[in-house]
Amino acid sequence: MTYDFTILRQLRKKKGLTIANLSELCGVSYVALSKLERNQGNPELKTLDRISRALELPTHNLLALAERKHPVRAKEVRDEPHMEKAKTRHVSLDGVRIIYLEAQKGMAGVAPEMHQDDYEHCYVLKGRVRVTIRGTEHDLGPGEGIVWDCFFDHMYQALEASTFITVLTPKRP
Secondary structure (H helix, E strand, O other): OOOOOOHHHHHHHHOOOOHHHHHHHHOOOHHHHHHHHOOOOOOOHHHHHHHHHHOOOOHHHHHHHHHOOOOOOOOOEOOOOOOOOEEEEEEEEOOEEEEEEEEOOOOEEOOHHHOOOEEEEEEEEEOOEEEEEOOEEEEEOOOOEEEEEOOOOEEEEEOOOEEEEEEEEEOOO
């Protein structure tokens, strides 16, 4: 895997820091930081940890920024519907799955085949949706959302014609 650490210059400037300021904050030499900002050199993880802490950014986020310099685009994935009485649209972006649902009143169910080791986020755009997680019912209306660990049993039910979005995000360290 290749990384582009030129992102450090942008992160540093966003914090209003000079290379000298950042060097003092993280204990990494001015020369080493300058080389990294020009994408020269191969930093050790402990060096990246120190830089990340000084920039108030988790190290894995710094690596993700250095790994992906350009936006990721995706197109809608057409697949089989997962729930009766619901029209769905799906897109997957870098492991995050986004599902747009238009549900008729009475739609109920869950699609366990869609879940991996994820967190699920549900956001209601219109109507009323009941999300039952571990036996506890959560009734959501427009503008309301909920998030949970997909490890736990859960189910959706459209209390009225509803439009909502679910986002499945993989668990990351």
